[in-house]
Amino acid sequence: MSHLDGKIAVVTGGNSGIGYSTAKKLKEDGAKVIITGRSTEKVNAAAAELGVKGITADVLDLSAIDAAVEEVRNEFGNIDILFVNAGIFAPAPIGQITEEMFDTQMGINFKGAVFTVEKFLPILNDGGSIINLSSINAYTGMPNTAIYASTKAAMNSYTRTAATELAGRNIRVNAVNPGPVSTPIFGKTGMPEEQLNGFASAMQNRVPLKRFGKPEDIAELVAFLVSDRASFITGAEYNIDGGINVNPLLVG
Numbered sequence: 682m683s684h685l686d687g688k689i690a691v692v693t694g695g696n697s698g699i700g701y702s703t704a705k706k707l708k709e710d711g712a713k714v715i716i717t718g719r720s721t722e723k724v725n726a727a728a729a730e731l732g733v734k735g736i737t738a739d740v741l742d743l744s745a746i747d748a749a750v751e752e753v754r755n756e757f758g759n760i761d762i763l764f765v766n767a768g769i770f771a772p773a774p775i776g777q778i779t780e781e782m783f784d785t786q787m788g789i790n791f792k793g794a795v796f797t798v799e800k801f802l803p804i805l806n807d808g809g810s811i812i813n814l815s816s817i818n819a820y821t822g823m824p825n826t827a828i829y830a831s832t833k834a835a836m837n838s839y840t841r842t843a844a845t846e847l848a849g850r851n852i853r854v855n856a857v858n859p860g861p862v863s864t865p866i867f868g869k870t871g872m873p874e875e876q877l878n879g880f881a882s883a884m885q886n887r888v889p890l891k892r893f894g895k896p897e898d899i900a901e902l903v904a905f906l907v908s909d910r911a912s913f914i915t916g917a918e919y920n921i922d923g924g925i926n927v928n929p930l931l932v933g
């Protein structure tokens with residue numbers, strides 16, 4: 682018997698990167714998985730590959746989240762695991778931050794996350810688990826990430842309050858803070874490939890383990906945190922970053 686047998690899991694942004702790998706892992710561990718995302722074409726393709734249910738729901742559109750909850754309720758009943766993962770990375774230096782960039786990033790990464798929890802909470806079983814996908818950017822002061830980092834810092838703070846409020850229902854709420862992970866997120870910034878490559882090698886040099894994370898690395902941690910093996914863990918944050926958060930003055 683697998684340790685997530687009988688559990689129902691929803692993964693937002695499950696058609697790509699960390700969400701995709703986590704959906705795969707949760708399914709391997711026995712859960713029934715539903716992925717959501719903003720592009721019907723991508724969601725359907727990923728759902729078919731993974732052999733899971735796919736639902737289109739842009740987290741910027743709260744009525745789309747409502748509809749997703751209804752669809753999940755009708756087909757699966759209540760859920761046990763909510764992986765709040767959908768997010769974007771839109772770097773910009775202070776002085777060049779546009780209102781549109783601010784609203785979109787806050788709207789997807791933070792407001793979208795908050796309302797994903799609000800909307801799914803009525804169908805989340807007591808004893809369930811919520812994982813909020815944050816980032817070590819919440820702490821690093823990395824140039825050009827003031828707004829992205831703030832969306833994630835907000836997520837970490839929100840996680841702590843949610844953990845205390847939902848503890849009465851034995852719902853555990855934790856945050857995962859990855860360092861750099863190889864996913865399509867960077868390509869979606871619109872930065873030219875040469876700049877992206879320079880950015881990637883500079884970042885990799887600062888990681889004590891000298892590599893980017895793999896989406897599978899994050900999936901392993903999420904699968905542990907949502908399982909009963911983590912039944913005394915709530916309100917916590919886990920850095921999973923090859924050691925970059927140590928912030929060494931020199932890298933060996």
Ligand SMILES: NC(=O)c1ccc[n+]([C@@H]2O[C@H](COP(=O)([O-])OP(=O)(O)OC[C@H]3O[C@@H](n4cnc5c(N)ncnc54)[C@H](OP(=O)(O)O)[C@@H]3O)[C@@H](O)[C@H]2O)c1
Pocket residue numbers: 693694695696697698699700717718719720723738739740741766767768769770789793814815816817858859860861862863864865866869
């Ligand atoms: N990769 C990293 O280095 C890293 C590090 C720390 C934290 N994170 C966080 O990890 C999470 C997953 O990112 P990833 O690296 O796996 O990137 P990714 O491969 O681009 O995956 C992000 C997922 O979120 C979806 N998404 C974006 N906007 C959405 C919206 N408005 N509504 C619904 N879904 C939406 C994307 O859909 P599309 O495919 O249609 O774009 C995609 O499925 C994000 O919250 C990100 O901030 C990533």
